[in-house]
Amino acid sequence: MAQMAIPSDPEQYAEIVAKMLVRYGYTVSLPPEGSRTHTLEVEKEGRRFAVLLKNHKAKCNLAQIEKFLDFIDATGSERFSSGWFISASGFSKPAITHIESLQSKKLSLWTHIDNKLHRTYPSIEPPASDTATSNQPVRQKYFGVFTCKGGVGKTTIAAHLAGAFALMGYDVVLLDLDPEKNLRKLFMQGADDEAPSLYVPSQTKGRPGSTITVLNHDEWEPYQYRDMQIIICDCSPVLEQNPAALVERFDYCIVPTTLTPLGIAKNADVITRTFRHIRQINNHAALFALINGYDPSEAVAKKNEKLLQHLASHLSAYIRTDPLSRFIHPDDSAIRFSTILQYWGFHLIDGTKPQLAFSEQRGKNHPRTDFLKLADYLEDHTAIEELRRSQEQEKLSVSPARA
Numbered sequence: 001m002a003q004m005a006i007p008s009d010p011e012q013y014a015e016i017v018a019k020m021l022v023r024y025g026y027t028v029s030l031p032p033e034g035s036r037t038h039t040l041e042v043e044k045e046g047r048r049f050a051v052l053l054k055n056h057k058a059k060c061n062l063a064q065i066e067k068f069l070d071f072i073d074a075t076g077s078e079r080f081s082s083g084w085f086i087s088a089s090g091f092s093k094p095a096i097t098h099i100e101s102l103q104s105k106k107l108s109l110w111t112h113i114d115n116k117l118h119r120t121y122p123s124i125e126p127p128a129s130d131t132a133t134s135n136q137p138v139r140q141k142y143f144g145v146f147t148c149k150g151g152v153g154k155t156t157i158a159a160h161l162a163g164a165f166a167l168m169g170y171d172v173v174l175l176d177l178d179p180e181k182n183l184r185k186l187f188m189q190g191a192d193d194e195a196p197s198l199y200v201p202s203q204t205k206g207r208p209g210s211t212i213t214v215l216n217h218d219e220w221e222p223y224q225y226r227d228m229q230i231i232i233c234d235c236s237p238v239l240e241q242n243p244a245a246l247v248e249r250f251d252y253c254i255v256p257t258t259l260t261p262l263g264i265a266k267n268a269d270v271i272t273r274t275f276r277h278i279r280q281i282n283n284h285a286a287l288f289a290l291i292n293g294y295d296p297s298e299a300v301a302k303k304n305e306k307l308l309q310h311l312a313s314h315l316s317a318y319i320r321t322d323p324l325s326r327f328i329h330p331d332d333s334a335i336r337f338s339t340i341l342q343y344w345g346f347h348l349i350d351g352t353k354p355q356l357a358f359s360e361q362r363g364k365n366h367p368r369t370d371f372l373k374l375a376d377y378l379e380d381h382t383a384i385e386e387l388r389r390s391q392e393q394e395k396l397s398v399s400p401a402r403a
Contacts (some may be wrong), residue, residue, distance in 0.1 A: 006019050006055050006112070007055065007089040008055065009027040010039075010053070010055060013053060013055040013088065013111045014039050014040060014053055016115075017040070017051075017053055017112065018085060019038070019216070020039060020115060020117070021051075022237075025044060026041065026042040026043065026044045027043045027304045028031045028040055028041070028042050029041050029042075029043075031050075035052070036296070037052075037068070037071040037355050038050040038051060038052045038062045038068070038071070038083070039051055039052055040053065042084075045279070047081040048073070048079065048080055048081060049080055049081055049082055049083065049084050049085060050072060050075070050079075050080045050082075050083045050084070051083070051084045051380060052068050052083065052084070052086070053086050054085075054086070054087045054088065054115065055088040055090075056087075056088070056089055057089060058089060058093045059087070059088070059089050059090050059091055059095075060085070060087045060089070060091045060092065060095060060277060061091075061092050061094070061095050061210075061376050062092065062094050062098050062334075062369075062372055062373050062376045062390060063275055063373060064085075064374070065085060065091070065095050065098065065099055065107070065109075066094075066098075068083055068085055068107070068344070069079040069083070069099075069102075069104060069106065069107050071083070071109060072106050073106065077323050079136075082105070082106045082107060082108060082262065082298050083107050083108070084107075084108050084110060085105060085107065085108070085109050085110065086110045086112055086117065087109070087110070087111055087112065087265075088112045089111075090111045090120070091109055091111070091120055092376050092379065093169070093184065093379070094164065094168060094372040094373065094375045094379070095363070095372075095376060096109070096120065096121060096170075097164075097167050097168045097372055098201060098368075098369060098372045099121050100121065100203040100204050101167065101203045101365075101368060101372075103139075103203075107121070108121060108122070115292055116243065121295070123204065139209065139229070140222065140226075140228065140230075140231055141229060141230055141251050141252070142227055142231045142232075142233070142246075142249045142250045142251050142252070142287075143158075143161065143230070143231065143232045143233065143250065143251065143252045143253070143378075144233045144235050144247065144250040144252070144254070144278070145157050145158040145161070145232065145233065145234055145235060145253075145254045145255075145284060146235045146237075146251040146253060146254070146255045146274050146278075147235070147237040147241070147255075147256075150287045152256045152257055152258055152267070152291065152292055153264075154178075154234060154235075154237075154336070155178065155182050155183050155186070155234050156292075156341065157254065157290070157292060157335065158174060158183065158232050158234040159183060159186060159212075159234075159344075159356065160176065160341075160344075160356055160357065160358075160367060160375055161185075161254075161371055161374060161375065162174050162212050162230070162232050162374045163198075163200060163212065163356040163358060163368075163371060164234045164368070164371035164372045164374065165232075165375060166198075166200035166209075166210040166211070166212055167200060167202075167203060167210070167358075167368070167372065168375065169207065169210055170210055170229050170230045171210050171211045171212075171213070171227065171228050171229070171230075172210065172211070172212045172213070172215050172228065172231075172232060172272045173212075173213050173214075173215060173220070173225055173228045173231045173232070174187070174212055174215070174232050174233075174234065175215055175216075175217060175220055175231065175232070175233040175234065175246070176214060176215070176216055176217075176234050177195070177217055177233050177234060177235050177236045177241075177243070178237065179236060179238075179241070181216075182234075183196075183214055183234045184214050184216070184350070185348065186344075186345050186354060187212070187214045187354050188354065189353060189354065190241075195213075195214075195265075196214040196354075197211060197212060197213050197214060198211070198212040198354055198355070198356070199211055199212075200212065200356070207370075209396075210398065213225075213228075213234045217226075217243060223392075228300070231249075233246065233250075234380035239274065244281050245276060247281045247282055248281050248282050249282075249284040249303045250278070250282055251284075251285055251286065252285060252286050252288065252378055253275075253278050253282075253285050253287050253288065254290050255271050255274050255275070255286050255287070255288070255289050255290065255292045256289075256292040256335070257271060257289060257290070257291060257292065257311070257332075258292060258293050259293070259294055259295075259307050259308065259311070260289050260307070261307065264310055264311045264314070265312075266308055266313035268311055268315060270312070271289050271315060272314075272315065272317075272318045275287050275318055275322065275325055276318070279322065284373070285324065286324050286325075286326070286378075287309075287322065287324060287325040287326070288325075288326050288327075288328050288378075289326070289327045289328065289336065290328050290333070290334065290336075290374070291328070291330050291334040291335070293301075293335065293336075293337045293338050294330050294334040294335060294337060295336070295337050296334075296336060298328065298380050304330075308329065308330070311327070312327055312329075313400070315327050317375040328377065331376045332377055333370070333372070333373050333376075333377040335367070335374070336366050336367075336370055338357075338366045338367055340357045340359070340365070340366075340367060341357045341366075343357075344357040345358070358396040
């Protein structure tokens with residue numbers, strides 16, 4: 001049976017869902033006029049719920065969930081027992097991973113399919129394993145993390161982006177291309193460990209965890225790791241030292257920078273040069289400049305705005321010539337400054353086992369949220385993906401037929 005067509009008009013969609021909830025026995029009302037935090041309010045047996053509806057074609061992302069959960073937390077239990085987020089298209093994998101990590105009891109996620117609501121979170125039963133059921137090899141995605149200059153957090157970003165994908169259920173390979181080999185050191189289980197790795201437990205009961213395997217370039221054979229879907233490279237700061245055959249495989253390249261006057265003055269030109277170097281070897285990768293160590297506090301908001309404008313203007317000349325390049329605005333994704341991330345790697349000093357900076361402090365963890373949001377941004381960057389597909393189609397249309 002074909003799925004019922006979802007109207008594109010939000011008001012029509014709200015009317016459809018409201019009628020469905022009435023059939024379920026709920027009393028449905030509209031929120032106060034002008035409210036943009038939720039779409040409906042429903043009540044049953046003395047419990048009241050805020051309902052947010054999204055009838056987008058794209059899956060709902062982590063940022064949308066965070067915003068709604070902040071609203072629910074701010075209202076407290078005085079007004080709403082909890083919040084329901086209902087999506088006609090489902091939710092991205094990073095979004096689901098994030099809410100599972102929080103184990104929030106104030107939020108439920110629902111997917112609207114065939115005029116029925118299917119609960120996505122909390123799951124009714126343990127989810128099936130994400131491992132492939134066929135013998136077909138998975139499509140591997142390659143990420144390259146490049147440096148502008150020392151101290152911008154290249155290795156930290158590579159490691160924790162790997163951790164975000166591991167939380168999402170992927171087994172990840174980290175390739176250490178940096179001559180300093182800091183990535184290997186940070187994942188070694190002991191001084192004699194010749195095969196650095198990390199097991200990342202699942203955030204969901206009943207689901208197996210994932211592995212992060214750290215390799216040198218000379219240990220990397222793609223056919224030996226065909227079940228690994230995510231390959232993240234901590235690249236050499238000397239651009240020419242990164243193997244061209246590997247750079248050619250990259251789907252995404254990330255160049256982190258700090259948002260400081262000196263950092264921008266030095267890094268804007270270096271980011272552009274890095275983009276140009278990659279593009280000489282790889283014409284299909286999506287290129288991103290990312291802010292690391294970002295301070296989102298109101299006290300520095302005006303300074304941040306000027307610095308962001310300055311950096312964006314420096315990068316714009318190149319970006320206009322390369323539609324597959326982006327400067328990621330911190331409103332969309334940034335790695336915020338946090339002490340837990342600043343002191344990541346302290347296990348090298350105190351002799352404890354390696355771990356990522358994903359442990360909670362006061363019930364929250366900014367690095368975990370930020371890196372899941374970055375993974376969400378990269379996976380959901382449909383404009384770049386569509387352009388890439390159109391370019392591939394164009395190549396096919398002009399290529400001579402093969403015998």
